[in-house]
Amino acid sequence: MTSKHTIPIFGLLCLLCAAGTASAIDQEGCLNCHQYRGLARIDEDGKSVRNFSVDPTYYNRGLGPHARMKCTDCHVAAEVSVFPHQKTTPVDCARTCHLGEGGQREVRFSHQNVRQMLGESVHGAETMRRSNEILGRPLREGQADCLLCHDEPSFTNSPMKWAQEEAPVGRCNVCHNEELPRNTQFSFWHVHARSMPARSNQEVVKVCGMCHSNREIQRAFGLPDAAASYLSSFHGKAVLLGSKEAAGCIDCHVAPLQNVHVMKAHKDPESSTHPAQVADTCRSATCHPTAGARISTAAIHLNLPTSRGIEFLIACVFVFLIATTFGPSLMLTLLKLLQIVVGRTDPQHEHHLHVARQLMEHPEGRRKLERFTPHQRVQHWLLFACFTALCLTGFPIKFADRPWAAWLVNLLGGVSAARLAHRWAGVTLLLGFTYHMIYIVIHVIREKRRTGRSLFRIVWDLPMFVRPSDAMDMLNLTLYVLFLRKKRPEFGRFSPEEKFEYLGVFWGSILLGLTGILMWANAWASRYIPGRILTIAMLLHTFEAFLALLHVGIVHMASVLLAPGVFPISPAMFTGRTPDEELVEAHGALLAEVEEQVLRQPEGSLISEGTHHG
Amino acid sequence: MANRIFSLISGLGRFMRAVGRGLRLGIVRIYALGVLLLVAWAGYVAVAYLVRSVFILEPVPRRLLEWEGTLDAAALRKPNIPGQTAVAARAPISHFHRLERWFQSDPGNGCTTAGCHEPLPHTRQAKVPAFANLHATFLACTMCHGGGDHDMVSWISTSDGRDIESPALLRLIRFVERGVEELRKDAAGSHATIVSLLSEAVAASGNDPALAGILLEFQTTEANSPVWRRAIERLMRELPLHVRGEYGAKLAHSAKPGAYRDSMRLLLEQARDYHDAHADPARRKQFHTEIHGGLLKEPAACISCHTAGPGRLDYEKLGYTARRARLLSNLQLASLMQRIRQGEKFFIPQLMERGDAKK
Numbered sequence: 001m002t003s004k005h006t007i008p009i010f011g012l013l014c015l016l017c018a019a020g021t022a023s024a025i026d027q028e029g030c031l032n033c034h035q036y037r038g039l040a041r042i043d044e045d046g047k048s049v050r051n052f053s054v055d056p057t058y059y060n061r062g063l064g065p066h067a068r069m070k071c072t073d074c075h076v077a078a079e080v081s082v083f084p085h086q087k088t089t090p091v092d093c094a095r096t097c098h099l100g101e102g103g104q105r106e107v108r109f110s111h112q113n114v115r116q117m118l119g120e121s122v123h124g125a126e127t128m129r130r131s132n133e134i135l136g137r138p139l140r141e142g143q144a145d146c147l148l149c150h151d152e153p154s155f156t157n158s159p160m161k162w163a164q165e166e167a168p169v170g171r172c173n174v175c176h177n178e179e180l181p182r183n184t185q186f187s188f189w190h191v192h193a194r195s196m197p198a199r200s201n202q203e204v205v206k207v208c209g210m211c212h213s214n215r216e217i218q219r220a221f222g223l224p225d226a227a228a229s230y231l232s233s234f235h236g237k238a239v240l241l242g243s244k245e246a247a248g249c250i251d252c253h254v255a256p257l258q259n260v261h262v263m264k265a266h267k268d269p270e271s272s273t274h275p276a277q278v279a280d281t282c283r284s285a286t287c288h289p290t291a292g293a294r295i296s297t298a299a300i301h302l303n304l305p306t307s308r309g310i311e312f313l314i315a316c317v318f319v320f321l322i323a324t325t326f327g328p329s330l331m332l333t334l335l336k337l338l339q340i341v342v343g344r345t346d347p348q349h350e351h352h353l354h355v356a357r358q359l360m361e362h363p364e365g366r367r368k369l370e371r372f373t374p375h376q377r378v379q380h381w382l383l384f385a386c387f388t389a390l391c392l393t394g395f396p397i398k399f400a401d402r403p404w405a406a407w408l409v410n411l412l413g414g415v416s417a418a419r420l421a422h423r424w425a426g427v428t429l430l431l432g433f434t435y436h437m438i439y440i441v442i443h444v445i446r447e448k449r450r451t452g453r454s455l456f457r458i459v460w461d462l463p464m465f466v467r468p469s470d471a472m473d474m475l476n477l478t479l480y481v482l483f484l485r486k487k488r489p490e491f492g493r494f495s496p497e498e499k500f501e502y503l504g505v506f507w508g509s510i511l512l513g514l515t516g517i518l519m520w521a522n523a524w525a526s527r528y529i530p531g532r533i534l535t536i537a538m539l540l541h542t543f544e545a546f547l548a549l550l551h552v553g554i555v556h557m558a559s560v561l562l563a564p565g566v567f568p569i570s571p572a573m574f575t576g577r578t579p580d581e582e583l584v585e586a587h588g589a590l591l592a593e594v595e596e597q598v599l600r601q602p603e604g605s606l607i608s609e610g611t612h613h614g
Numbered sequence: 615m616a617n618r619i620f621s622l623i624s625g626l627g628r629f630m631r632a633v634g635r636g637l638r639l640g641i642v643r644i645y646a647l648g649v650l651l652l653v654a655w656a657g658y659v660a661v662a663y664l665v666r667s668v669f670i671l672e673p674v675p676r677r678l679l680e681w682e683g684t685l686d687a688a689a690l691r692k693p694n695i696p697g698q699t700a701v702a703a704r705a706p707i708s709h710f711h712r713l714e715r716w717f718q719s720d721p722g723n724g725c726t727t728a729g730c731h732e733p734l735p736h737t738r739q740a741k742v743p744a745f746a747n748l749h750a751t752f753l754a755c756t757m758c759h760g761g762g763d764h765d766m767v768s769w770i771s772t773s774d775g776r777d778i779e780s781p782a783l784l785r786l787i788r789f790v791e792r793g794v795e796e797l798r799k800d801a802a803g804s805h806a807t808i809v810s811l812l813s814e815a816v817a818a819s820g821n822d823p824a825l826a827g828i829l830l831e832f833q834t835t836e837a838n839s840p841v842w843r844r845a846i847e848r849l850m851r852e853l854p855l856h857v858r859g860e861y862g863a864k865l866a867h868s869a870k871p872g873a874y875r876d877s878m879r880l881l882l883e884q885a886r887d888y889h890d891a892h893a894d895p896a897r898r899k900q901f902h903t904e905i906h907g908g909l910l911k912e913p914a915a916c917i918s919c920h921t922a923g924p925g926r927l928d929y930e931k932l933g934y935t936a937r938r939a940r941l942l943s944n945l946q947l948a949s950l951m952q953r954i955r956q957g958e959k960f961f962i963p964q965l966m967e968r969g970d971a972k973k
Contacts, residue, residue: 032947033745033748035858036748036751036858036859037751037858037859037860038734038747038748038749038750038751038859039744039745039747039748040734040744040747041734041736041737041738041743041744041747042687042732042734042737042738043738044738046687047687047688048687049687049690049734050744052744056855056858057822057823057824057855060855061824083950083951083954084741084742084745084954202678205674205678206678206679209674209678209679210679213673213674213678213679225671225673225674227674227678228671228672228673228674229671231672231674231675231678232671232672240675303671304667304668304669304671305668305669305670305671306671312668315667315668316668318668319664319665319668322661322664323661326657326661327661330653330657333653334650334653334654334657337646337647337649337650337653338650340642340643340646341643341646341647341650342643343639343643401672401675546660546664550657550660553656554653554656554657554660555653558649558653562649562652562653563646563649564642564645564646564649567645
């Protein structure tokens with residue numbers, strides 16, 4: 001004994017226990033001092049803090065698995081029974097302790113079996129030792145490996161309200177009174193703790209990521225960045241947004257009815273992620289029980305750059321597609337803005353402006369220059385509403401790691417609510433698309449009856465139909481904005497840019513709709529198609545949505561909201577009429593056509609002409 | 615003459631119109647340039663992201679890799695102390711006994727906020743540093759180091775430095791101590807007092823879940839109802855468990871209202887002068903002497919407060935219950951600590967082995 005004096009003071013113990021702040025569970029009276037949060041000091045190195053405080057509510061309310069234990073069950077009594085305490089030996093979690101309560105017989109217990117399980121798992125002693133070294137020895141010599149992943153689990157963060165937490169205990173106490181005494185509070189928490197995860201999925205990712213996102217550990221063990229690739233997948237993104245339902249690391253890497261300490265490497269046939277087992281893991285009762293076995297081929301760790309598979313190829317194709325569609329549109333928008341910056345206008349600009357103003361003063365001219373019928377405007381606003389809703393509910397999931405995404409998803413009521421809203425907005429979009437198709441078909445049938453022309457001809461003449469002449473028009477426009485042509489090409493009711501935008505919306509709606517339905521009905525779909533198709537569907541969906549956002553959010557918004565001729569907003573979708581400047585710039589041929597019909601024809605000989613398809 | 619004036623005015627008008635037109639065109643062009651740059655930037659950002667997302671794996675967000683809950687001295691100086699004003703990470707490798715909250719900082723304590731002493735001021739050089747730091751949540755430094763008159767001690771709010779009667783928690787304990795039957799005599803008044811004091815205590819404790827839960831129970835209960843009476847019983851059981859120095863207030867010597875706040879303000883000014891004089895060691899020393907001039911060479915003995923003798927703190931007057939006051943003034947642990955400070959050590963075998971003896 002190193003103490004100068006040994007003073008057995010029985011009275012002191014009584015005094016400490018009488019302090020009134022320690023629970024009966026704290027038999028040794030340690031909490032009399034250790035309950036104070038300020039019981040801490042800065043270490044000799046001047047950097048780290050040694051905190052000796054222990055949350056008293058953990059014991060007072062039986063909030064954790066160690067709440068029934070004495071402090072000396074873990075800490076060496078000889079070291080902590082000296083005042084001031086001696087330097088303590090690190091706690092050995094495999095040490096035998098004694099469980100007991102309220103005068104009952106104590107039970108000897110140890111975590112030795114867990115250590116044994118861990119030793120046989122992929123996280124064996126040698127792995128833990130090497131990891132600890134690479135991490136810079138956060139575990140001091142002699143500290144249990146357990147601490148590399150565990151803190152003391154406590155359950156005060158349960159989503160239940162305090163009163164709700166207490167209610168079941170009250171019910172237990174009806175029977176467990178003096179006649180049948182039990183520590184009901186502890187028992188409740190004991191069961192409750194095991195009926196829900198001790199950590200949230202995000203916290204689990206943090207714990208696993210500590211090693212699995214460490215470059216040196218990856219190099220040492222030949223591992224990929226599993227945390228990063230997981231967070232690129234749908235599950236990971238949902239977890240980042242706070243989902244409690246989406247699968248976390250443990251959900252897949254620990255087989256049903258197993259525990260995390262027996263986790264095996266994925267090459268081990270016993271592993272829940274072994275190719276032969278992974279289907280069962282995906283289809284476990286708590287995940288995708290109705291899915292087909294082929295769901296297991298879906299990418300849970302989506303690492304496009306290193307996969308070099310079909311997924312990577314599709315992503316590359318999309319980059320190419322975006323480069324060849326959005327790229328020219330963006331350049332055209334920029335070059336058109338440049339024309340304004342340098343003050344360049346078409347030589348006929350003033351004349352056309354004069355004509356446009358004249359026509360606008362003429363009732364028939366005004367009617368004929370109305371480019372969008374009320375019916376079409378309603379369809380556009382429906383599309384606008386769906387698109388906005390889809391963007392607001394979909395892109396936070398794509399950009400789940402951005403701080404704004406979590407904020408937006410919380411605002412929408414959580415990731416499940418956002419996902420539900422996204423799906424129904426998608427359904428509405430598809431219904432709108434179907435309606436638009438019916439609208440076109442009816443128009444074609446009417447035209448067929450009215451003119452007797454062939455169906456092919458009628459479809460070919462649809463105003464939004466992209467024809468070879470549109471490519472020519474685009475080329476001429478490009479030459480004009482590149483200062484390689486003096487006269488600006490003149491377009492009719494719809495410019496080729498608008499036609500290409502329409503085409504984008506047309507095939508984008510189909511692609512997004514189909515892939516969205518596939519992902520929505522993933523369990524059903526996986527009975528017929530491989531999970532890999534679902535991954536591809538997700539990629540197609542996300543890239544196509546991004547392409548749509550680029551077009552609408554940058555090119556379209558610049559044209560209808562920000563462009564100097566229309567700022568702050570083009571009235572076209574409110575009144576159907578296009579501002580004079582825009583009419584002159586982009587629809588010269590329409591202007592000339594209406595001028596011919598209205599200003600150069602005698603009043604009585606005007607040809608009664610319906611507007612374009614509708 | 616009239617013609618000349620007329621032509622001058624009309625010329626001026628034309629000139630002004632031309633200027634206006636030019637100005638309008640200029641503004642349109644500048645605006646178009648702005649839109650051009652904005653669109654170019656947005657396009658670049660979007661395409662760059664797209665290419666990156668295909669060819670480079672997005673790394674794990676930093677917030678998932680940083681263990682801000684790891685306890686280090688620097689964290690104590692952050693505006694949002696992990697676990698106290700910010701969410702603490704559930705750390706592997708920090709503190710096995712998981713803490714929901716951490717050290718109660720005192721933004722009004724000039725000794726620590728002036729950049730001189732750490733919020734945990736007692737270092738390893740002290741004999742019982744952690745034990746001394748324990749007091750920092752509810753005692754001003756001068757209580758031990760200043761040697762003032764115990765009759766002048768009062769409670770100071772740690773949020774704004776004003777003198778307060780006593781912490782809400784202590785007042786509440788004394789209030790409910792009178793018992794359910796007594797409280798029922800003026801149930802409505804008791805209810806209002808309990809809700810008011812408990813709200814204060816909850817705020818001071820950093821929204822302690824147990825206290826917050828009971829507060830909710832009172833807020834959703836009619837005074838004098840059976841549920842209300844049970845809530846009072848629960849409150850009476852729970853409150854003593856929270857007498858652990860987290861009151862949102864500190865004991866300090868304060869000769870008159872506001873004196874402590876003024877002394878801290880002066881201290882901060884002196885500390886600034888001290889820091890500014892870093893190039894002049896002599897002046898620095900002078901400032902150091904001025905700041906520490908009124909302090910004791912050796913901090914006051916534990917028993918100067920925790921004693922039954924004359925000169926002790928009047929705990930009851932400070933708001934403690936009679937039972938607690940008796941305990942604090944006769945705290946034998948204090949005399950043990952005092953002897954430890956003098957270099958002695960104690961072994962108390964029964965203290966730690968009582969549980970084992972049951973076997």
